Amino acid sequence: MDFFPGFISLAAAVLAGLLLLATCTRAVLIRSSSSSSSRYPPVAGTVFHQALNFRRLHDYHTQLSRKHKTFRLLSPLCHHIYTVDPTVVEHILKGNFENYGKGWYNYTNLKDLFGDGIFVVDGDKWRHQRKLASFGFSTKAIKDFSGAVFRSNAAKLAHIIASYADSNEKFEIQGLFMKSTMDSIFRTAFGVELNCLGGSDHAGSEFAKAFDASGEIITLRYINVFWKIMRFLNIGSEATLKKKIKVVDDFVYKLIHLRIQQISSTANDSTKNEDILSRFLEESKKDPQNMSLKYLRDIMLNLVLAGKDSTASTLSWFFYLICKNPSVQEKIYQEVMEVIEASEDAAFDVFSRNIIDESLNNMHYLHAALSETLRLYPVAPIDNKVCFSDDILPGGYIVRKGDIVFYQPYAMGRMECLWGEDAEIFRQRGGWMMMASSSLKAPTSSQPFRLVRESAERGGL
Numbered sequence: 001m002d003f004f005p006g007f008i009s010l011a012a013a014v015l016a017g018l019l020l021l022a023t024c025t026r027a028v029l030i031r032s033s034s035s036s037s038s039r040y041p042p043v044a045g046t047v048f049h050q051a052l053n054f055r056r057l058h059d060y061h062t063q064l065s066r067k068h069k070t071f072r073l074l075s076p077l078c079h080h081i082y083t084v085d086p087t088v089v090e091h092i093l094k095g096n097f098e099n100y101g102k103g104w105y106n107y108t109n110l111k112d113l114f115g116d117g118i119f120v121v122d123g124d125k126w127r128h129q130r131k132l133a134s135f136g137f138s139t140k141a142i143k144d145f146s147g148a149v150f151r152s153n154a155a156k157l158a159h160i161i162a163s164y165a166d167s168n169e170k171f172e173i174q175g176l177f178m179k180s181t182m183d184s185i186f187r188t189a190f191g192v193e194l195n196c197l198g199g200s201d202h203a204g205s206e207f208a209k210a211f212d213a214s215g216e217i218i219t220l221r222y223i224n225v226f227w228k229i230m231r232f233l234n235i236g237s238e239a240t241l242k243k244k245i246k247v248v249d250d251f252v253y254k255l256i257h258l259r260i261q262q263i264s265s266t267a268n269d270s271t272k273n274e275d276i277l278s279r280f281l282e283e284s285k286k287d288p289q290n291m292s293l294k295y296l297r298d299i300m301l302n303l304v305l306a307g308k309d310s311t312a313s314t315l316s317w318f319f320y321l322i323c324k325n326p327s328v329q330e331k332i333y334q335e336v337m338e339v340i341e342a343s344e345d346a347a348f349d350v351f352s353r354n355i356i357d358e359s360l361n362n363m364h365y366l367h368a369a370l371s372e373t374l375r376l377y378p379v380a381p382i383d384n385k386v387c388f389s390d391d392i393l394p395g396g397y398i399v400r401k402g403d404i405v406f407y408q409p410y411a412m413g414r415m416e417c418l419w420g421e422d423a424e425i426f427r428q429r430g431g432w433m434m435m436a437s438s439s440l441k442a443p444t445s446s447q448p449f450r451l452v453r454e455s456a457e458r459g460g461l
């Protein structure tokens with residue numbers, strides 16, 4: 001509700017910006033084309049064109065990427081370099097990993113909501129949180145706990161969907177996925193039942209709405225060069241953001257305090273403390289200087305963000321694609337029934353309890369269909385790294401300290417030069433689906449995931 005007026009004020013700010021900065025951009029264009037332009041990536045437009053194409057931003061970037069694998073959008077402050085070239089992506093995420101990071105640009109844009117969390121920090125803080133997260137998720141207790149939580153919420157979701165199907169009623173499936181993953185990730189992270197799916201917890205639902213809204217508004221900062229002025233004047237989308245973040249903070253701090261009390265009253269019963277927050281609170285006793293309440297809040301909120309939208313949006317696109325490809329749907333159904341060995345009329349909770357790691361590992365066709373979904377609709381459609389010191393990209397383009405390199409999994413997944421002529425469609429037979437049908441294993445990851453994982457390993461994790 002508050003998002004729309006925010007968007008109007010943003011649009012007004014952007015239009016004013018276009019007029020004010022047209023002259024300045026023209027000057028930069030002339031300068032960049034007259035001096036050493038051959039060594040910089042070609043210019044495909046300005047950052048302001050993104051505001052004009054806001055509703056189709058990823059398709060706009062894809063369109064530009066078809067003309068140039070690596071290009072620049074002019075910006076008043078530094079070069080914004082966009083790429084779909086795998087060798088460049090490999091260079092920034094792996095080959096020259098230490099020279100690229102989230103940097104001041106992402107930190108300044110996102111810190112009001114995400115604080116010093118893993119998505120916005122570099123260096124020691126990033127390493128610290130990677131270690132905490134991998135330690136947290138690798139303990140058997142947390143794995144078992146989160147598995148049970150996700151399975152039980154999946155069964156609740158299946159009940160709700162089945163009742164809509166029985167009554168032949170329309171419903172918005174992405175909303176349900178968001179609620180279900182929010183419940184699961186929150187329970188795993190904080191040990192608390194939000195019950196967004198059931199809608200019984202008012203404070204929990206308000207938190208979830210405020211968290212989603214603030215996530216949307218804060219992303220607008222990437223295309224609104226006036227956001228700092230708007231924040232200073234406390235107007236438009238920035239005023240709304242401030243209010244939403246307060247709702248988020250009040251809720252999270254209350255939970256952290258509650259959990260601290262609960263843990264001290266169940267000191268001898270570690271089975272009651274299977275959630276991630278409890279593990280981190282234990283850690284904070286060893287390192288009270290660094291693990292402040294604010295830092296804990298930041299770590300936890302970043303985890304919720306990482307787990308919730310990624311899972312829910314992938315599920316939404318997956319269902320969208322299998323609805324458009326009924327024969328794929330049928331094959332997945334056959335595979336799942338075969339591997340789970342459940343009868344057709346098994347209750348949802350019994351069925352979901354039978355889904356264990358081993359059975360998931362045997363669902364090759366499902367895995368391939370999910371990989372194909374992530375190729376077309378990756379959870380991070382675009383991501384960026386700031387260059388820390390002057391560099392030359394594979395292919396010879398210059399990157400200066402402070403320039404921002406955007407790599408684009410969405411556009412990469414649709415490049416004919418990378419995937420062949422049918423790159424834009426969900427391939428029922430080609431690529432991974434064919435490998436899965438012939439019972440070869442589907443890939444464990446697409447290139448962006450592999451590179452993100454490898455970059456983490458290079459970070460010593």
Ligand code: HEM
Binds near residue numbers: 130133302303308311
């Ligand atoms: C469909 C499910 C998921 C997919 C496809 C996915 C994919 C990704 C990708 C592509 C990134 C890299 C983004 C970047 O570097 O900016 C990422 C980062 C991350 N993901 Fe996931 N993710 C999923 C679910 C989860 C879940 C359930 C959690 C745990 C709660 C999680 C935790 C994280 C964390 C902590 C990071 C940050 C890593 C870092 O910056 O070093 N993800 N994920």
